[in-house]
Amino acid sequence: MLDIKNLSVSYGAIDAVKNISMHVDDGEIVSLIGANGAGKTTTLHTITGLVPAKSGSVMFNGHDLLKERNHNIVTYGMAHIPEGRHVFTRMSVQENLEMGAFSIKNDSTMAADLDMVFDLFPRLKERRRQLAGTLSGGEQQMVAMGRALMSHPNTILMDEPSMGLSPKLVKEIFAIIRKLHAEGITVLLVEQNAKMALSIADRAYVLETGSITMEGDAKDLLHDEKVRKAYLGA
Numbered sequence: 001m002l003d004i005k006n007l008s009v010s011y012g013a014i015d016a017v018k019n020i021s022m023h024v025d026d027g028e029i030v031s032l033i034g035a036n037g038a039g040k041t042t043t044l045h046t047i048t049g050l051v052p053a054k055s056g057s058v059m060f061n062g063h064d065l066l067k068e069r070n071h072n073i074v075t076y077g078m079a080h081i082p083e084g085r086h087v088f089t090r091m092s093v094q095e096n097l098e099m100g101a102f103s104i105k106n107d108s109t110m111a112a113d114l115d116m117v118f119d120l121f122p123r124l125k126e127r128r129r130q131l132a133g134t135l136s137g138g139e140q141q142m143v144a145m146g147r148a149l150m151s152h153p154n155t156i157l158m159d160e161p162s163m164g165l166s167p168k169l170v171k172e173i174f175a176i177i178r179k180l181h182a183e184g185i186t187v188l189l190v191e192q193n194a195k196m197a198l199s200i201a202d203r204a205y206v207l208e209t210g211s212i213t214m215e216g217d218a219k220d221l222l223h224d225e226k227v228r229k230a231y232l233g234a
């Protein structure tokens, strides 16, 4: 379980995240929605240790992530799929995936894990020798997801997986997220695409200029008048 309490994060004079509390229970999909600049990415980056917190706590399965210096979230079963995918453009698809399993030394485990990812994303299997930089945005998203899965995470943090993708590809990526969830993976999903994010989630939080202004059952938020006006273009 991921439990964030009274988290505040600043970049110099800019208060990007202001005293937020949220939690993700095992087996849930929780979405964090909000406009551009609301603080969604900052929240994820603080969980993963990329950005320091000003105050608050982030507990993950008994580990205090803000207190443990240089922690590696992967060893705790958490994987981060960053905004903009960050694939290694000059490496092949397969080499990118192998980078996700850097802690696994055994060749047969590596082969089995590659097969698992290729079963999930047959298109990556066809393109395994292709340089990742020459793939489409949707395929790069698949590489980023596949790379994260190579570490056998129990929890994945996804930042804007729908960004820049066609509606058809967004559906494809969300279908994969559903499948991972069905296999028992816990998901914290950050999205500007509120409609998709609320459709897939169990619960959700709305972040506005660094503060959580609404939270609850995702289906309730999907039908909430204020959310519809502000985030669903209704």
Ligand code: ATP
Residues within 6 Å of the ligand: 011, 014, 015, 016, 034, 035, 036, 037, 038, 039, 040, 041, 042, 043, 192
């Ligand atoms: P987006 O979807 O556009 O990434 P977001 O909700 O993820 O938006 P953040 O990227 O977390 O929002 O940004 C929150 C606030 O912090 C914004 O005001 C942003 O300008 C500021 N900010 C983000 N990163 C930095 C940084 N490295 N240095 C200074 N300010 C930053």
